[in-house]
Amino acid sequence: MTLTNWAGNTSFRASHLHRPTSLDELRRAVTGASRVRALGSGHSFNDVADTTGELVSLDRMPYLVEVDSGAARVRVGASTTYATLAREVHARGLALANLASLPHISVAGSVATGTHGSGVANASLSAAVSALELMTADGSLVTLRRGEAGFPGSVVSLGALGVVTALTLDLVPAFELRQYVRESVPDDAPFGELMADGYSVSLFTDWRDTRAWIKRDTELPAEWFGTVAADGPRHPVPGMPPGSCTGQLGVPGPWHERLPHFRPDAPPSSAGDELQSEWLIPREHAADALRELRGAGDLIRPVLQIAEVRTVAADDLWLSPSYGRDSVAVHFTWIKDTAAVLPVIKLVEDTLAPFDPRPHWGKLFTRWPSCPDRFRELVRRYDPHGRFGNDFTRLLLGE
Numbered sequence: 001m002t003l004t005n006w007a008g009n010t011s012f013r014a015s016h017l018h019r020p021t022s023l024d025e026l027r028r029a030v031t032g033a034s035r036v037r038a039l040g041s042g043h044s045f046n047d048v049a050d051t052t053g054e055l056v057s058l059d060r061m062p063y064l065v066e067v068d069s070g071a072a073r074v075r076v077g078a079s080t081t082y083a084t085l086a087r088e089v090h091a092r093g094l095a096l097a098n099l100a101s102l103p104h105i106s107v108a109g110s111v112a113t114g115t116h117g118s119g120v121a122n123a124s125l126s127a128a129v130s131a132l133e134l135m136t137a138d139g140s141l142v143t144l145r146r147g148e149a150g151f152p153g154s155v156v157s158l159g160a161l162g163v164v165t166a167l168t169l170d171l172v173p174a175f176e177l178r179q180y181v182r183e184s185v186p187d188d189a190p191f192g193e194l195m196a197d198g199y200s201v202s203l204f205t206d207w208r209d210t211r212a213w214i215k216r217d218t219e220l221p222a223e224w225f226g227t228v229a230a231d232g233p234r235h236p237v238p239g240m241p242p243g244s245c246t247g248q249l250g251v252p253g254p255w256h257e258r259l260p261h262f263r264p265d266a267p268p269s270s271a272g273d274e275l276q277s278e279w280l281i282p283r284e285h286a287a288d289a290l291r292e293l294r295g296a297g298d299l300i301r302p303v304l305q306i307a308e309v310r311t312v313a314a315d316d317l318w319l320s321p322s323y324g325r326d327s328v329a330v331h332f333t334w335i336k337d338t339a340a341v342l343p344v345i346k347l348v349e350d351t352l353a354p355f356d357p358r359p360h361w362g363k364l365f366t367r368w369p370s371c372p373d374r375f376r377e378l379v380r381r382y383d384p385h386g387r388f389g390n391d392f393t394r395l396l397l398g399e
């Protein structure tokens with residue numbers, strides 16, 4: 001079996017890919033393998049989803065999107081993409097509070113790694129989960145709900161507790177946004193004010209020239225932090241055609257057609273000709289950290305396609321990179337050359353080290369954060385013999 005992740009930089013070592021069509025088939029796949037991992041849409045850039053055992057994809061499970069309009073929540077099958085989910089909830093006048101840069105990713109895989117968008121008041125996509133249904137190592141199904149002990153460890157869980165079969169997510173009333181791109185953001189623009197002047201604001205930078213992508217519900221004033229309005233649609237990577245991007249130039253549109261940078265019907269970002277890394281730091285260190293990275297810009301640029309700076313509100317999920325702290329997320333889209341990029345990843349990690357960085361679990365990094373003991377206990381409880389373990393979780397758990 002040759003199966004790779006989306007970017008093609010990781011070849012999964014699994015001997016078999018199961019695609020069960022029922023919970024019974026899933027149970028047989030889980031209990032019949034000594035090592036097994038769930039695979040989402042495969043958009044992570046490292047080996048977090050890999051296993052030397054067997055992989056399980058839930059993409060052939062019965063379709064499940066159950067909207068409870070009264071309670072403003074949706075119960076959704078694990079492998080559903082945000083693109084599909086967004087269309088369904090929007091049709092019922094509801095919305096997810098936030099989305100990542102692309103809607104192509106599965107809900108279970110995204111929340112398992114703490115995937116996020118931007119917005120000073122917007123927490124990670126994982127924070128929208130109010131319940132999840134989990135098949136554990138012995139094939140039993142457990143439901144974990146917000147407010148129960150263990151729940152905060154079970155959402156961002158990197159597949160280490162079992163196979164999530166369905167999740168319940170919070171919804172909000174549907175809303176419209178306008179998306180603007182502003183160029184030539186001055187280095188000395190007040191970071192906190194600028195990032196707060198929209199529902200979701202991203203800065204795209206090569207650590208020399210910076211552009212802001214602003215998603216907000218009101219028109220952007222002509223004068224905005226000394227920036228210049230883009231004279232047409234833009235792609236985050238300078239020079240790339242903007243056809244894969246969501247509507248810009250301030251034209252109002254539904255939340256799910258503005259919050260992601262990329263449209264669901266086109267390949268996102270550099271279409272896989274890329275690697276990615278990201279670290280989250282406490283928001284109060286943003287100005288200092290960005291200054292240090294600009295100082296290292298000459299060493300970063302040779303392997304950089306573009307960097308993106310976003311804000312993520314704190315959550316209470318133990319392994320979330322934004323656990324317990326309002327954060328700034330500093331993302332790097334690298335050229336697709338692991339050998340050339342790795343030393344620069346280490347350089348960025350050294351540069352960010354004074355600011356207590358936490359890596360995005362689905363992207364490339366070399367420095368491991370410590371694992372909370374209570375997560376280790378949760379793994380022992382649901383997977384006592386390490387059926388769902390892989391090299392990635394063993395490094396995390398310090399085994």
Ligand SMILES: Cc1cc2nc3c(=O)[nH]c(=O)nc-3n(C[C@H](O)[C@H](O)[C@H](O)COP(=O)(O)OP(=O)(O)OC[C@H]3O[C@@H](n4cnc5c(N)ncnc54)[C@H](O)[C@@H]3O)c2cc1C
Nearest residue numbers: 038040041042043044101106109112115116158159164362
């Ligand atoms: C072009 C591009 C843009 C991106 N933009 C963003 C962004 O804006 N913000 C951001 O935060 N991240 C972003 N990412 C990273 C991405 O969101 C994460 O890698 C996310 O985990 C991808 O989801 P997936 O379904 O592909 O998960 P996979 O990579 O398939 O799996 C990730 C983890 O989830 C586990 N998992 C998957 N399904 C299940 C299940 N059913 N039960 C239990 N565990 C499961 C896997 O075992 C693995 O540990 C981007 C990635 C790409 C390629």
